[in-house]
Amino acid sequence: MSITRSTFIRSIIPGAVGLAMFPHLARGASGSGGVVDGRVLVNTSIGPMFLVKKGGKVVGVEQLKQDGEPWKLLGDMPDRLYNKARVKAPMIRREFLKNREKSDRTDRGSRDFVEVSWDDALKIVSEEMQRIKTKFGNASLHRGKSSWASNHAHFYRTEALLQRFLNGFGGSSTFFGNYSNQAISEILPAVAWSSPAAASDWPVIHQNAKLMVLWGCNPVATTRILSGRYATHAWYEAKKRGIEIIAIDPMKSETVKELGCEWLPIRPNTDVALALGLMHTLLTENLQDKAFIEGYTKGFKDFEPYLTGAKDGTPKTAEWASGITGIPADTIRGLARKMAGTRTTIAGGWSTQRQHHGEQAPWALVALGAMLGQMGLPGGGVSFGLHYADGGYPRPTMPVVGGISPGTNAVPNPFPIACLSDAYLNPGKTIECKGRKITYPDIRLVYTSGGNQLTHHQDTNRVIEAFRKPEVVIVQDPWWSPSARFADIVLPASSDLERNDLGQTLNLITAAHAAVDPLFKSRTDYDILTELADRLGHRQAFTEGRSEMEWVQFFYDAAKAQSKAVKMPDFDEFWAGEGIVEFPAGKGEFVHLADFRNDPLLQPLSTASGLIEFVSPYVGKLGYDDCPAHPTWIEPVEWKGSKGADKFPLQLISPHPPLRLHSQMCNTETRKSYTVADREPVVINAEDAAKRGIKSGDIVRLFNDRGQTLAGAIVTPDILQGTICLHEGGWYDPAKPGEKGALDKYGSPNLLTLDVPLSSRFAQATISGTAICDVEKWKGEALPVTAFDAVG
Ligand SMILES: Nc1nc2c(c(=O)[nH]1)N[C@H]1C(S)=C(S)[C@@H](COP(=O)(O)OP(=O)(O)OC[C@H]3O[C@@H](n4cnc5c(=O)[nH]c(N)nc54)[C@H](O)[C@@H]3O)O[C@H]1N2
Ligand SMILES: Nc1nc2c(c(=O)[nH]1)N[C@H]1C(S)=C(S)[C@@H](COP(=O)(O)OP(=O)(O)OC[C@H]3O[C@@H](n4cnc5c(=O)[nH]c(N)nc54)[C@H](O)[C@@H]3O)O[C@H]1N2
Ligand SMILES: [Mo]
Secondary structure, eight states, X not given: OOOOHHHHHHHHSOSHHHHXXXXXXXXXXXXTTTOSSEEEEEEETTEEEEEEEETTEEEEEEOOTTOSSOOXXXXXXXXXXXXXXXXXXXXXXXXXXXXXXXXXXGGTTSOOEEEOOHHHHHXXXXXXXHHHHHHHOGGGEEEOOOOTTSTTOSSOOXXXXXXXXXXXXXXXXXXXXXXXXXXXXXXXXXXXXXXXXXXXXXXXXXXXXXXXXXXXXXXXXXXXXXXXXXXXXXXXXXXXXXXXXXXXXXXXXXXXXXXXXXXXXXXXXXXXXXXXXXXXXXXXXXXXXXXXXXXXXXXXXXXXXXXXXXXXXXXXXXXXXXXXXXXXXXXXXXXXXXXXXXXXXXXXXXXXXXXXXXXXXXXXXXXXXXXXXXXXXXXXXXXXOTTSTTTTOOOOSOOXXXXXXXXXXXXOOOEEGGGHHHHHHOTTOEEEXXXXXXXXXXXXXXXXXXXXXXXXXXXXXXXXXXXXSSSEEEEEESBOOHHHHTOSEEEEBOOTTSSOEEEEETXXXXXXXXXXXXXXXXXXXXXXXXXXXXXXXXXXXXXXXXXXXXXXXXXXXXXXXXXXXXXXXXXXXXXXXXXXXXXXXXXXXXXXXXXXXXXXXXXXXXXXXXXXXSSOHHHHHHTOTTSOSSOOOOOOSSSTTSTTTTTSOEEEEOOOOTTSXXXXXXXXXXXXXXXXXXXXXXXXXXXXXXXXXXXXXXXXXXXXXXXXXXXXEEEESSBOTTEEXXXXXXXXXXXXXXXXXXXXXXXXXXXXXXXXXXXXXXXXXXXXXXXXXXXXXXXXXXXXXXXXXXXX
């Protein structure tokens, strides 16, 4: 990096005062990228933090004093920045460079790339976009899903920037929905309240709850990534205050271990049966809250015959539930009594809805909560938001910092994101979704920025087949992700440490400075898309004439104008100074559904009746046997009791990785602290392992009819027999690059998961939580992992 006048001045005048004297310099092209020795406040995919620089290089990390809990992964930032898997220059697949749309697409993923200049790369991208648009229309341009690239960003939201760019060019075909909570997002507003993230404030919970039931919920791991880790701290605090915590989970999660709470192992995909067994117990022991059912719910009378078996001949007793879930009947009865007898918060995670018939589990928990009758009481009820984001953080009075607008897409008819492979492979096919017909577009060009389909989508081998279909695949990413390796054109984006933006976390608005200027030949997402927009003739619409720093100031000034509780400093002072504006935290008194409980007529819910619905006429009317009118136990397509289970007797779960953000930072040094035999760890029950002669530390092969992957064995009693766990996000590392069906050497669970069917025709959500497989000791040679090497 060359020493400019501004970097020189910033390095000799540390602190706010000196910089405030030179506001025009403090707003130089790269924020505080010029700091040579000192701290730089940044905002990353896992939140704001200070980076420590020495001699112009990022060498360390300091957490904000407001940060709730430490997290080891934050320390990986220098490695994230300088990692050998950074894409260092624009690269084009050799075959594509020669033959363009006539290229051999089965060669995708072969890693045979050629470095090109930015000028050539962007010339080819714009030529291809123009060609597809002219020949096939805008619907043949497709935006690949991005989500977690820049979740904390405001200006640099990769998804919104790419949408804005494509929308300015006449639009692109696109999708709706998400991988996180699609099933619950569709069912919850229809039968209960509108937001899957709704939660009471933690102070109320701390003061009132006596029992918290973690239901498919691992908050000590999943709250780390967001919002200053307040919620992580709140869970430790709950434990410290002596609140009893019970976890219903197929494995002893990090939360169970960290909080030392009771563990009720459950067979995956059977939570609806457990909830029904609990409800049946409440009913037969007359423990249900009749006044609540009467005053706040609808349809119990029609649900009751299902519960008692009067409708289908099967009473949903604790014994019945025990046979399905593997939890002893007495334990189920004991839990029902305990929940009814004390102030109980049920904290549901989202794993149980990322499954076949995933609409049913959250609905069943709502029904159970309604029978318990504690909804709207302090420390009681059901929440699906205490494991996520700032769930339970007392809302401060502060302005919302805006973000870049995606603009409007002129191309109609998005399809469910869960149908990604199906849509790529079957242009023109029509599917049914919640009473509507949706026809797939004819996708010819895919442009992805900030998404990693080759790890995040289910059934990787089908994704490979799907990615052979379009004529052109463009990936914009700072790292050689498995998806970048499958592209024709790879555009090196700068990371979140090399650009200026704002952050908003808890009660803070923070400056997000570029810690260094863009590394190697990378360019910021904004810079790349601005030049492309220029070449395609819509630069002005894309930029509105603003530079990066002008946008940052624009969002800051808009927030400042709205701010009432605190007088925010002028932008120059904010940017050059400490860069943190703190707002007063909320009182912490909010109780979810208290207003509804207080007055169900004036504060109705989002459902058709305004009440909690045991039976939904709206859902029933659709006539879907895969999503009936009330919470129902329906066997999933794959589980212990299903067809094929004799051949593949293990149920696979792939929860979110405790020491990663999906695939992000799988390539950094923390990986070495959890890998086994250099691979992703797979958690195997001791009995299952003994039967197969597997010991901890062994390389094993997981397989089913869809795919195969190596992993490193951890043999333990801490997972239910018959269940196996491989966390999501491990980088797909094919032994034969580009080949469909190849053995994955590192350990991505999506080699084994199902892409079809989806949850149901109601939500059309992905079901990565439903899959069976088997495991064996790997007898072949210990193939070296190459996923994290540089390409080219
Ligand atoms: N560290 C970290 N945190 C994250 C993320 C990350 O990548 N890393 N990702 C974030 C994102 S995008 C999301 S959507 C959320 C996801 O949040 P969730 O969907 O709630 O998280 P999961 O890890 O999938 O599952 C939570 C727990 O459910 C258990 N489980 C799995 N199957 C079953 C089952 O059938 N029944 C029951 N009862 N339990 C089951 C798992 O063992 C795990 O302990 O996490 C967020 N937080
Ligand atoms: N088996 C299984 N699969 C799952 C899940 C599961 O529980 N089990 N969970 C699902 C869920 S809930 C989610 S949310 C998805 C997550 O899937 P993704 O959203 O794909 O997750 P990330 O790994 O965070 O991918 C982000 C990509 O953006 C890139 N990136 C990071 N920063 C930037 C940037 O500044 N600019 C650009 N251009 N790119 C950047 C990263 O390198 C990475 O390739 O996975 C889903 N897949
Ligand atoms: Mo997610």
